Amino acid sequence: FFFNDTATTEIYTEQIVGSVRCVQETGTWGVKKEILKEGIGELPQDGQQVHIHVFAKLEDGTVISSSVNENPFKFVLGRNEVTRGLEIGVRSMKVGENAIIYCEPQYGYGQKGFGKKVPSNAKLVYDIVLLATKIYEENHWEVQDPKRRELSSSLRVQGLSLIH
Numbered sequence: 001f002f003f004n005d006t007a008t009t010e011i012y013t014e015q016i017v018g019s020v021r022c023v024q025e026t027g028t029w030g031v032k033k034e035i036l037k038e039g040i041g042e043l044p045q046d047g048q049q050v051h052i053h054v055f056a057k058l059e060d061g062t063v064i065s066s067s068v069n070e071n072p073f074k075f076v077l078g079r080n081e082v083t084r085g086l087e088i089g090v091r092s093m094k095v096g097e098n099a100i101i102y103c104e105p106q107y108g109y110g111q112k113g114f115g116k117k118v119p120s121n122a123k124l125v126y127d128i129v130l131l132a133t134k135i136y137e138e139n140h141w142e143v144q145d146p147k148r149r150e151l152s153s154s155l156r157v158q159g160l161s162l163i164h
Helices: 084-091 146-163
Strands: 002-005 010-017 020-025 028-037 048-058 063-066 073-076 098-103 124-135
Touching: 028 084, 048 084, 084 098, 084 124
Parallel strands: none
Antiparallel strands: 002 010, 010 020, 020 028, 028 098, 048 063, 048 073, 048 124, 098 124
């Protein structure tokens, strides 16, 4: 199977190994997906806002964050608002699907880690349910310039790391 991650304009190869789908990029199997419950409908596309419940943890089981029992987590595909592994995983899901996404460090927070919760070169595990997708409507308060949006996002991450 092939699908295009247009946020990075690269093609990924998907292979099924038992019940686990593995995503390969440049010769490494960096993202693996285990489907717990099949979904229905079409795959989400760039520019769509996705609503998910996500339980994120390190490979050793240390909990990073959870939207379970809270409001769904929302982000827009193709805007680099989340880790590459989470984006790739959600792109391959259908509404109602529940999957476990296993990410190598380069698909998570890499060498930098994230605050005190995610150490350098940590492998991440996401338990995700794709609840809904919708066309995202921008408002005039959002940063339109890609460079300013990237800077804004970077500053947001730095700020969040200070409080966690």
